[in-house]
Amino acid sequence: MPDHIDFTRMLLLAVDAWRYGSRDGQQQFDLQQALTTAVDAAGAAAGLDPAAWHRQPAGDGFLDFIADSGAELALVDPFVRELDAWLGRFNHDRLPNARLRLRLAIHHGGAVPAACGYAADGPVHVCRLRDAKPSRAALALVPEANLVQVLSEPIFGSVRQRLTTLSAADFTPVLVDEPEKEFREKAWIRVPGVSAERLSRLIEPEDLTIWVAPAAGSEGARAAALASFDAAGIPRPDHVPGTGDAFVVPLSSAVSGDFVLGVWVHHLHEAVGTSGRVTVSVGIAAGRDLDAARRLATGEPASAVLAGVADAPVVVVVSEAVHRRFVAGSGAGMVHPDSYRRTGTEPESWLRVPGYAMAPHASSARQTKATAPPAHTAGVVNGPVSNIGSAVIHGSYVNGPVYHGNGLFG
Known part of the structure; x- marks a missing residue:
């Protein structure tokens, strides 16, 4: 110097x-x-x-x-x-x-x-x-x-x-x-x-409001939600009394919005999928906006997909503000923006079906489900939604012996 x-x-x-x-x-x-x-x-x-x-x-x-x-x-x-x-x-x-x-x-x-x-x-x-x-x-x-x-x-x-x-x-x-x-x-x-x-x-929203709306006849939505918070390592948020199953999640350096949309939703999908008794739609709004979260969870876009997609136990709808900041504006890569589609409703919102690379519409999903080949009856079943290489398979598939052409089975 x-x-x-x-x-x-x-x-x-x-x-x-x-x-x-x-x-x-x-x-x-x-x-x-x-x-x-x-x-x-x-x-x-x-x-x-x-x-x-x-x-x-x-x-x-x-x-x-x-x-x-x-x-x-x-x-x-x-x-x-x-x-x-x-x-x-x-x-x-x-x-x-x-x-x-x-x-x-x-x-x-x-x-x-x-x-x-x-x-x-x-x-x-x-x-x-x-x-x-x-x-x-x-x-x-x-x-x-x-x-x-x-x-x-x-x-x-x-x-x-x-x-x-x-x-x-x-x-x-x-x-x-x-x-x-x-x-x-x-x-x-x-x-x-x-x-x-x-x-x-x-x-700088201090919280995310999450409204979990179980479909008719579903049981255990709150238990599945709480279990998924535990599995994601998120401190159990306070349940909002008198709202059904609504939760307010404080955001912090350890629990960010994209972490909730990525890791927590993944564990919720697992918890709901393994229970076999729960089907839920989830609305997520920025701040403490209970009304917005409820409208997102119970609106027609979520209800239509939940009723029309047989292998979709969870539907997530987020507000425009949440999508802009934690999906489109996130650099963490926990959720791919293409997995959401705009619902076209007022106010603007975005819908995602965990397990789908692209959020399906109810009509197209029913057609895909109806024309899928019948599941095999042998081997270990791994489903209902699986990623194999570049393919996304909706329905069951057999995870059994594979012959490699060299005299060996894998």
Whole structure:
């Protein structure tokens, strides 16, 4: 390291474009051009000088280093307002997948010129905030939004002291906790035009409400549900009195929403399938929304599949908010998005039948069941839904001796 280090503290602006990697080369070229034009135009309209910023590009975004610390208030307030307006005009006539949508984070921290741009804690900090799960979730869960703005704790001090036209109540506090990267910092998130209360409910639901609705004649739904919580390693949630079989599951770092949709649903399917006496539909809503969970569990889409698919003892219906965050927006891979299908009802919801790679419709499932070949009567039966290689078999199959053609049986 050199004896003299050109260390300074400066404003840092990190910007990233939504769904950049899913576009082709020409689309990426156009997006990069639009991105730089948008930021430069918004900066100029806010009285800033983007030409003087030091820009470190990254394909789908960039990191701007702004030496003028006096630009902080303009960057936090009018710059973001002008950028949102520019994006609104740009996106007005575009198809949803062609829109330019941004995550941007603002921080004030240390930076040192280095071989590939800048080093030190400042650039790392602002990029962690921009790429954090809450900021990604905010953009994913508010499809009409053009951008999500993330402020570090030092920058939010200007808002807290009422030095901008923004109010502290416009922002949602979040904890960016990434133990694998040894990063744990508080941040403040805002989506222009969206209340902090609504955003908080979307990106940081404290609970999931699960309504288990047994079909007529089924017994033991509550016992199966409780057994599946135990098998999944989820502390037994409180049963909601007077609701049938409804449970509120507190979310935590150990029990996430995608863990519930993946691991818990798997164990529920096993518990119900082995009982032979239980057939249930499950509604899952974000927060403590008992009415929404009940409607999802007892609505026509779930009832039709439960009645029309002979080998489907469990049907799961989740709300749009739950699907966006824990299915479409999850990187854990516990549930494949293709296993859900949109029900097309109001409010929007998504349906899944555990054991099916794609959620069946009642009519097509009945036809598949009727035309399936009769089960063998010898060997060990493994069913009712089995994955063999790339095939998904609905019904029983024989798991018996297989002749390999070399004189050996497996």
